Amino acid sequence: MTAPVLPQSPFSDRHFDRAAIMARYPGEFPAAGFAPATALAALVAIGGIVASLVIVAGVTPGAFGLAVIAAGQSIVGGLGEAGQALAAAAALFAGDLSAAGGALASGLGTLITRVAAPLGFAAVVPFMLYVLFVVVDAFRASGSSRALTLLIFGVLVSLLIVGLGVMGFSIARIAAGMSQLGVFAKLMLPPDWGSSGKLALYLHALGETLAIAFLGTLIAATLAFPFGFLAARNAVPVWLLRFVTRRTFDTLRGVDTLIWALIWINVVGLGPFAGVLAIVSSDFGAFGKLFSEAIETADRKPVEGVLSTGGSRLHAVRFGILPQILPVILSQVLYYFESNTRSATIIGIVGAGGIGLHLSESIRTLEWQQVSFLVLMVLVTVAVIDTLSQRLRFAIIGERRAV
Amino acid sequence: MRADTLPRLDPTVRDRLERGYLYATAARRRRMLVGFGLLVVSILLAGWIAEVQPAKFFANFGSFTKYIHDILPVLHLDAADTGIAEWYWGWKRWLRLLGETLLIAYVGTLVGALGAFLLSFLAAGNLVRSPGLRFAARRFLEFCRTVPEIVFALIFVVAFGLGPVPGVLAIAIHTMGALGKLFSEVVENIDMKPVEGLVSTGAGFVETVRFAVLPQVMTNYASYMLLRFEVNVRGAAIMGYVGAGGIGQDLLEAIRKFYYTDVSAILLMIIITVVAIDMLTETLRHRVLGAEGAR
Numbered sequence: 001m002t003a004p005v006l007p008q009s010p011f012s013d014r015h016f017d018r019a020a021i022m023a024r025y026p027g028e029f030p031a032a033g034f035a036p037a038t039a040l041a042a043l044v045a046i047g048g049i050v051a052s053l054v055i056v057a058g059v060t061p062g063a064f065g066l067a068v069i070a071a072g073q074s075i076v077g078g079l080g081e082a083g084q085a086l087a088a089a090a091a092l093f094a095g096d097l098s099a100a101g102g103a104l105a106s107g108l109g110t111l112i113t114r115v116a117a118p119l120g121f122a123a124v125v126p127f128m129l130y131v132l133f134v135v136v137d138a139f140r141a142s143g144s145s146r147a148l149t150l151l152i153f154g155v156l157v158s159l160l161i162v163g164l165g166v167m168g169f170s171i172a173r174i175a176a177g178m179s180q181l182g183v184f185a186k187l188m189l190p191p192d193w194g195s196s197g198k199l200a201l202y203l204h205a206l207g208e209t210l211a212i213a214f215l216g217t218l219i220a221a222t223l224a225f226p227f228g229f230l231a232a233r234n235a236v237p238v239w240l241l242r243f244v245t246r247r248t249f250d251t252l253r254g255v256d257t258l259i260w261a262l263i264w265i266n267v268v269g270l271g272p273f274a275g276v277l278a279i280v281s282s283d284f285g286a287f288g289k290l291f292s293e294a295i296e297t298a299d300r301k302p303v304e305g306v307l308s309t310g311g312s313r314l315h316a317v318r319f320g321i322l323p324q325i326l327p328v329i330l331s332q333v334l335y336y337f338e339s340n341t342r343s344a345t346i347i348g349i350v351g352a353g354g355i356g357l358h359l360s361e362s363i364r365t366l367e368w369q370q371v372s373f374l375v376l377m378v379l380v381t382v383a384v385i386d387t388l389s390q391r392l393r394f395a396i397i398g399e400r401r402a403v
Numbered sequence: 404m405r406a407d408t409l410p411r412l413d414p415t416v417r418d419r420l421e422r423g424y425l426y427a428t429a430a431r432r433r434r435m436l437v438g439f440g441l442l443v444v445s446i447l448l449a450g451w452i453a454e455v456q457p458a459k460f461f462a463n464f465g466s467f468t469k470y471i472h473d474i475l476p477v478l479h480l481d482a483a484d485t486g487i488a489e490w491y492w493g494w495k496r497w498l499r500l501l502g503e504t505l506l507i508a509y510v511g512t513l514v515g516a517l518g519a520f521l522l523s524f525l526a527a528g529n530l531v532r533s534p535g536l537r538f539a540a541r542r543f544l545e546f547c548r549t550v551p552e553i554v555f556a557l558i559f560v561v562a563f564g565l566g567p568v569p570g571v572l573a574i575a576i577h578t579m580g581a582l583g584k585l586f587s588e589v590v591e592n593i594d595m596k597p598v599e600g601l602v603s604t605g606a607g608f609v610e611t612v613r614f615a616v617l618p619q620v621m622t623n624y625a626s627y628m629l630l631r632f633e634v635n636v637r638g639a640a641i642m643g644y645v646g647a648g649g650i651g652q653d654l655l656e657a658i659r660k661f662y663y664t665d666v667s668a669i670l671l672m673i674i675i676t677v678v679a680i681d682m683l684t685e686t687l688r689h690r691v692l693g694a695e696g697a698r
Contacts, residue, residue: 156513159509160509160510160513160514163506163509163510164510166506167503167506167507167510167566167567167568167571167648168566168567168568169568169571173563173564173568174563176563177559177562177563177564177568180561180562180563181558181559181562184558184561184562207452208452208453210449210452211448211449211450211452211453212453214445214446214449215446215449215450215453215455218446250674250678250681251674254637254673254674254677254678255670255673255674256637256640256641258553258641258644259641259654259658259670262655262658262659263467263470263658264467266466266467266470267460267463267464267466267467267470268456268459268460268463269459271454272452272453272454273453273454273455273456273459273460275453276453276455277460342549342551343551345551345554346551346553346554349553349557349644349645350644353453353454359554359557360554360557360645363554363557363558363561364557366561371558375550375554378549378550379546379549379550382549383549
């Protein structure tokens with residue numbers, strides 16, 4: 001049996017002659033090679049990046065090379081050390097369990113200190129390679145859009161490097177900080193709450209955090225609901241009122257929760273109540289904006305229907321708009337409850353209640369095991385709230401995507 | 404046709420239907436009532452834990468309005484220029500710190516977006532077959548975005564020293580977590596045909612991502628990055644609280660030391676900047692997304 005003879009394609013490898021084909025169809029292919037504009041843009045981009053690297057950030061190839069070599073040595077040495085410690089842990093597991101736990105922690109700590117931290121630093125290298133890749137990639141075609149892309153890219157990266165230099169980044173500082181972080185990570189390893197008295201304190205603070213997030217979200221949503229209508233074009237057609245309401249929302253939103261907390265502490269004193277008021281203040285602006293947008297995107301037809309049967313404007317809002325926006329609003333409120341659980345963990349830093357106070361205190365006093373325990377607590381709580389609110393959202397609005 | 408000749412439901416059937424309707428609505432009403440009761444109980448419980456004292460709030464509300472009144476500058480129309488000059492006596496320093504805040508946000512967003520860019524392809528369910536790798540990438544991103552950036556900043560200040568460096572790193576890590584999730588969701592929604600085409604020609608992971616995925620996701624990535632930049636400007640403005648650079652330190656000091664008019668001066672600068680960045684990024688995003696739609 002003989003193989004069928006396939007017709008020879010003019011584009012098959014043997015016959016492919018790029019120049020000949022392009023000459024056959026004049027004007028159908030973009031000009032090949034390096035267009036002057038692209039080449040110039042590439043030159044400017046590379047020049048800007050290199051100049052900002054050398055002049056502003058003070059990076060020389062030699063220093064960079066040395067740092068990469070040091071990181072490599074640390075990774076290799078650390079792998080060996082961690083391997084020994086982990087092997088010791090495995091051997092001990094048969095006998096002394098607590099000693100095995102200690103060896104395991106030490107091995108993991110070494111892995112973080114000497115391998116993960118330098119690896120993080122070494123991740124700069126792929127970034128540099130990617131920069132090269134993009135710049136070279138730009139030569140695959142030509143045209144003004146390519147030149148523009150290159151120029152924007154060069155400006156962005158140059159600004160990045162200038163920023164790094166101005167703010168005092170240096171390879172030595174990053175490397176030192178990374179190894180410091182590794183040491184902290186090692187010290188954090190078995191998370192520990194200190195004493196049982198502290199555990200009770202932490203649990204109470206966690207409850208405070210949840211209460212702050214819950215009450216803050218609920219009150220803000222309740223207050224923002226009527227004001228959302230004031231800012232919506234289709235509900236209240238008064239230009240001035242809308243403008244004033246919207247700018248008020250913007251201002252409230254522009255002031256961060258932490259700043260609000262500081263202000264409210266002056267009014268109601270230290271404690272979680274100030275935290276609740278802080279969340280209410282900044283979320284009032286956020287909810288007002290979101291609600292008014294939801295109202296504005298509501299379908300106009302039900303409103304017309306209600307008005308055509310002789311309903312008043314209030315009826316139109318109640319029976320025409322409200323049923324449309326309620327599910328959207330509910331899912332937004334639930335989403336904000338999740339995100340406020342996160343923000344409520346930090347307002348304790350300024351003394352407005354919640355777990356943030358203990359977190360910042362244990363970081364400042366370098367109680368690393370308690371830091372990791374507290375962070376773990378926050379992570380678990382947020383995960384639980386995430387799951388619960390997702391269930392609730394689906395139960396209320398059906399399997400609809402949150403907006 | 405006369406009215407009484409209209410077909411009527413059999414009374415027993417009608418009775419059953421009405422009972423069924425009442426039963427269904429009663430069940431719903433009961434559920435509503437239980438839900439409402441739960442809500443009230445949790446409100447009371449939360450109010451008790453959070454030490455809510457409405458009486459104190461209303462009694463001291465005067466001090467809130469007084470505070471707002473105190474931080475506002477005294478400006479007279481006939482001497483408005485000197486008044487403003489006095490109000491903004493430290494404008495050179497504040498402007499520099501505001502610039503630093505913007506720089507922290509910019510560098511943090513870019514570095515974080517780079518990390519998110521690399522990790523998003525590993526966390527996407529449609530590109531990575533290995534569940535272990537995907538799980539690790541996803542949990543890592545989750546960790547990065549759940550721990551608040553100010554907590555990262557607190558730890559980094561101890562490790563890297565005071566100044567904008569820990570602020571940038573904290574924002575970068577948080578941004579990586581937040582953008583990584585959004586980016587990987589974008590990747591999961593792409594058209595898979597180009598990917599199949601490239602894989603069938605024997606392309607590796609990097610080539611597949613570069614030529615099949617990247618062209619589809621680039622505009623969305625840019626739009627999300629701009630959105631994140633706006634959020635990060637707000638975040639960078641408070642980094643100074645823990646000594647991580649930016650204008651936050653001066654604001655905190657002004658509030659704590661009762662330099663009243665300084666508070667309003669700095670706050671106004673921050674609000675104007677945030678609103679301006681808001682509008683700028685929105686315009687840019689519409690242009691980026693518009694360019695996508697036109698293609």
